[in-house]
Amino acid sequence: MKLYVIADDLTGANATSVLLAKEGFKCSTFIDSKLLNGDNMSKYDIVAISTDSRGITKEDAYKKVMEEVNRVKNLNPIYAKRIDSTLRGNIGSEIDAILDNDEDSIAIVVASYPDSGRISIGGFLLVNSVPLQKTLVARDPKCPVRNSNVNEIIESQTKYRVGKIEINDVLRGEDFLSRKINLLVDEGNRIIVIDAVTNDDIDIIAQASNMTNLNIIPVDPGPFTKSFMNEKYGASVVEQGKKVFFAIGSVSKTTIGQIEYLVANKGPALIKVDSLKLINDEEIDYEIERVTNIISEKLIEDKSNVIGISTTTREDEVLDLKELSKGLNLDEEAISVKINIGLAKITEKALEISKSSIGALYTSGGDVTMEVMKKLGVKGIDIKDEVIPLAVYGRFIGGKYPNMPAITKGGLIGDQKTLSLCIDYLLTKVSTQYYVK
Incomplete structure (x- = not known):
């Protein structure tokens, strides 16, 4: 090293x-x-x-x-x-x-x-x-x-x-x-x-x-x-599908704009997750089951090769963590963790019920990315390429889905077309170049 x-x-x-x-x-x-x-x-x-x-x-x-x-x-x-x-x-x-x-x-x-x-x-x-x-x-x-x-x-x-x-x-x-x-x-x-x-x-x-x-x-x-x-x-020198599932935890204006563009141009099967229910210990299991059932239906319908989950699709849906923190007697970090763990559990179930029809994964937001990796037992990512600056393509090391293609991206990165670009990248699997010292 x-x-x-x-x-x-x-x-x-x-x-x-x-x-x-x-x-x-x-x-x-x-x-x-x-x-x-x-x-x-x-x-x-x-x-x-x-x-x-x-x-x-x-x-x-x-x-x-x-x-x-x-x-x-x-x-x-x-x-x-x-x-x-x-x-x-x-x-x-x-x-x-x-x-x-x-x-x-x-x-x-x-x-x-x-x-x-x-x-x-x-x-x-x-x-x-x-x-x-x-x-x-x-x-x-x-x-x-x-x-x-x-x-x-x-x-x-x-x-x-x-x-x-x-x-x-x-x-x-x-x-x-x-x-x-x-x-x-x-x-x-x-x-x-x-x-x-x-x-x-x-x-x-x-x-x-x-x-x-x-x-x-x-x-x-x-x-x-x-x-x-x-x-x-x-x-250095240069030598010479299946469905994509996306899990988006970022609530930035940038990410919301990217979701809007994706919906308008690619018609994905997008399922909105209720963040408040993910925070509530009595409702989280029901919410995970509800969303999982919808994902199952979308997979059976097979109308889109892009399917995913997000907690928000509009700016006015973004939770005020500070106010929630006061009402729930939880700090903002704990609330964020609960939401991200819920999204990770849904992602895990989606991959399970897809029976290998989902072949690649996109995650946006560092916190949700970490929780998804943990839930899937991923040890690391074999880094392959960069789609745009700060949007990274690689394949899972270990875990339940070894070698699965994945793109991870920070929530504040890119323009309105970035999410669509990343999804297209995964769908076509264009990462054919490699670099050697």
Whole structure:
């Protein structure tokens, strides 16, 4: 194992893995790092895991990341901290956990993902040219982000000194930039945030980072980690159904728009699940049975090769978790977990009753993806390809449906056509290319 990627959710782990897989690295994502053993870690160049720590306390997030650093410390890998492309979660405390437990390490943060419309300039993260705090992420029900300044976000969460390098210094080239990084480290900074507007900028940062001879921890949504590893190990070369079931747990405006487009253009068998009943211990079994019966009917009717479940199809149906939390005497995280577990149980039953007529699975939202993987006994995902940035295609490792094709995607990713594009990808099974080092 060359690199250990520590992500705070499963779709993020997959997103970084697929970028590296396309560069020729043999990659895998494991939903539970306790499943790792010597064979797993020797079989893959890159192992990515999720700590599932985005929505928990900073103290608990620190402990989870610390455990992962120490889990593989004897192998002396490079560590990478995968962060959300919209800076949600416990970024500072999770970086601290790596720096505290990896001697003499320096974290270089590149928040940009140009192919997904995320760029950092003047220290500010823009999403499709809009400041981060003006986007939908500011209203995220679990992890709202109300600041667009990358440095300020991290400084408010870390105990370490944070240096910054703006785009004008990046544009001066890798030689100058490597000296600048070393200077900031000499001044006592263990975290350095660097602007990037293009993929070429990210490549320059990777080149400069490797020139410093420092113990670098890449911290980013994926592109910088990819470029950093390519600098170390060289570039790659390229060599040359059934029904799709989708389970959507995200309640973002983006996802709702994608469902509307899918319904209008592909006529899927879409079954809406009552979230309130999934939360209620007395009603959850009845709701699961109700939805499962409808799925069975749709499979028998066989009018569509696309079938799936979602808790919402309109913005006005989105639950107010804060208000629900007060009324049910449950915290928001516990409510979210109950809903996602319910969706995972329905997915499991759908695959069972389909008698193999469902051949591929799509999940949207990191939390529901994790619960589905657990319910199906999946050990990990053999990463194959990237449909669009942050929408990852692979095949299940182990579990009840080994080698099943699957796409996982974060809830805030893509435009209105993205869900349809992913479904088409699974239906046609076009993942025929592979990459080798």
